[in-house]
Amino acid sequence: MNARKLIDHVDSVDSFKRYGRVNKVVGLMIESQGPESSIGDVCYIHVGSRVKRKIMAEVVGFKDSNVILMPYTATHNISPGSLVETTSKPLEIKTGQALIGKVVDSLGRPLDGSPVPKGLASAPTDQDPPNPLSRPPISEPIEVGVTMIDSLLTVGKGQRVGIFAGSGVGKSTLMGMIARNTTADLNVIGLIGERGREVREFIERDLGTEGLKRSIVVVATSDQPALMRIKGALTATAIAEYFRDKGLNVMLMMDSVTRVAMAQREVGLAIGEPPTTKGYTPSVFAVLSRLLERTGTNIAGSITAFYTVLVDGDDMNEPIADTVRGILDGHFVLDRDLANKGQYPAVNVLKSISRIMNNIVDEKHRQAAERLRDYLGTYLKSEDLINIGAYKKGTSKEIDEAILLYPEIIRFLKQGTEEKVSMPESIEKLLGLTSRG
Numbered sequence: 001m002n003a004r005k006l007i008d009h010v011d012s013v014d015s016f017k018r019y020g021r022v023n024k025v026v027g028l029m030i031e032s033q034g035p036e037s038s039i040g041d042v043c044y045i046h047v048g049s050r051v052k053r054k055i056m057a058e059v060v061g062f063k064d065s066n067v068i069l070m071p072y073t074a075t076h077n078i079s080p081g082s083l084v085e086t087t088s089k090p091l092e093i094k095t096g097q098a099l100i101g102k103v104v105d106s107l108g109r110p111l112d113g114s115p116v117p118k119g120l121a122s123a124p125t126d127q128d129p130p131n132p133l134s135r136p137p138i139s140e141p142i143e144v145g146v147t148m149i150d151s152l153l154t155v156g157k158g159q160r161v162g163i164f165a166g167s168g169v170g171k172s173t174l175m176g177m178i179a180r181n182t183t184a185d186l187n188v189i190g191l192i193g194e195r196g197r198e199v200r201e202f203i204e205r206d207l208g209t210e211g212l213k214r215s216i217v218v219v220a221t222s223d224q225p226a227l228m229r230i231k232g233a234l235t236a237t238a239i240a241e242y243f244r245d246k247g248l249n250v251m252l253m254m255d256s257v258t259r260v261a262m263a264q265r266e267v268g269l270a271i272g273e274p275p276t277t278k279g280y281t282p283s284v285f286a287v288l289s290r291l292l293e294r295t296g297t298n299i300a301g302s303i304t305a306f307y308t309v310l311v312d313g314d315d316m317n318e319p320i321a322d323t324v325r326g327i328l329d330g331h332f333v334l335d336r337d338l339a340n341k342g343q344y345p346a347v348n349v350l351k352s353i354s355r356i357m358n359n360i361v362d363e364k365h366r367q368a369a370e371r372l373r374d375y376l377g378t379y380l381k382s383e384d385l386i387n388i389g390a391y392k393k394g395t396s397k398e399i400d401e402a403i404l405l406y407p408e409i410i411r412f413l414k415q416g417t418e419e420k421v422s423m424p425e426s427i428e429k430l431l432g433l434t435s436r437g
């Protein structure tokens with residue numbers, strides 16, 4: 001029996017190493033004659049005459065009978081005729097418990113140069129999203145420890161939310177707060193396309209040692225080749241999937257999904273895809289929806305996900321923002337006007353929505369949240385009049401109530417970065433605030 005198995009195994013093993021030769025390099029695009037391979041396969045390009053090195057690259061397309069590769073690292077030392085060896089496999093990373101508390105690169109290697117911890121499992125970075133029919137519906141809230149979110153924009157276990165914001169309005173700070181305060185079992189944080197300095201700031205200041213202890217951070221900085229930046233997003237997702245399959249409730253935060261789209265645009269343009277709106281190629285939208293569909297619930301556990309999207313000014317109709325908003329089950333808008341006023345977290349409650357909230361909170365909570373939105377909306381509609389003193393008290397009962405409650409509402413919405421508030425506390429505050437008036 002065992003001998004039979006062995007023979008079967010030997011039969012199925014590909015005993016040939018497949019090689020090709022580089023014949024053209026344009027920018028980051030490498031063309032080679034051979035090896036026989038499929039899209040997504042990882043190859044090694046052997047370079048250097050005296051000091052031999054291998055450059056990791058991936059098959060991204062074909063042209064006539066040539067293979068088109070893109071490198072994971074810089075393309076120094078590649079010369080005509082360099083040997084290309086295929087692994088005949090797509091990229092895999094190592095993941096597991098021992099990675100918790102670590103900062104790794106797109107290939108899952110610790111950034112501090114320490115060896116990859118022992119006892120990890122292999123996982124392909126690209127995986128199919130769970131079958132939609134096997135996904136349990138989202139039925140319970142998850143606490144993020146930020147009052148305005150837990151009370152007014154309640155997020156469900158396995159919900160996926162976009163955080164739409166311009167630069168410098170508090171994305172990183174908010175992500176750090178969520179990572180430290182949430183009751184999720186662990187955080188996986190993908191930092192894609194940021195500058196090196198920002199990465200360090202996030203880890204040391206926003207996340208802090210306390211946050212890092214319950215997180216795995218995957219980093220692909222802006223100076224890395226486009227393919228590495230895309231892999232960063234895939235690797236972070238694959239790590240989250242590993243823990244979801246173990247039955248855990250994982251919190252995934254990706255900053256930013258816009259930079260992932262930009263990296264895919266670079267790859268798409270390099271291999272000759274036609275540009276569409278804003279130069280984004282069709283594959284950008286395909287890659288984005290596949291990536292965002294991988295999170296959420298599956299039979300074993302859940303991945304609650306926050307994806308940041310960069311929006312210039314208030315342009316929510318920019319192609320990436322528009323696509324992401326269509327796929328996800330909610331969007332939070334960070335508002336520069338609020339940040340300028342020092343009202344942090346600068347989430348504009350009236351422009352933001354959690355599409356799952358009404359299915360997962362009780363009726364009292366839902367009504368209170370609605371009432372608070374009404375007060376806030378009423379106040380803001382008349383704010384100009386109120387500020388110039390043109391509003392006369394007694395003209396409208398609603399406006400009078402809104403004016404009365406406004407300072408308290410603002411105090412309720414504001415939260416210092418070090419402040420941790422539990423979900424029951426936040427809901428209680430909301431109920432207290434809206435039962436007056």
Ligand SMILES: Nc1ncnc2c1ncn2[C@@H]1O[C@H](COP(=O)(O)OP(=O)(O)OP(=O)(O)O)[C@@H](O)[C@H]1O
Nearest residue numbers: 166167168169170171172173174344345415416417
């Ligand atoms: N909850 C908060 N309380 C007080 N200040 C805050 C809060 N959140 C953000 N800030 C202020 O806003 C600044 C910018 O925040 P942050 O770095 O998180 O923004 P960002 O959107 O990540 O920026 P970038 O686009 O540069 O990545 C912080 O340095 C801090 O001063």
Ligand SMILES: [Mg+2]
Nearest residue numbers: 171172173198
């Ligand atoms: Mg930031």
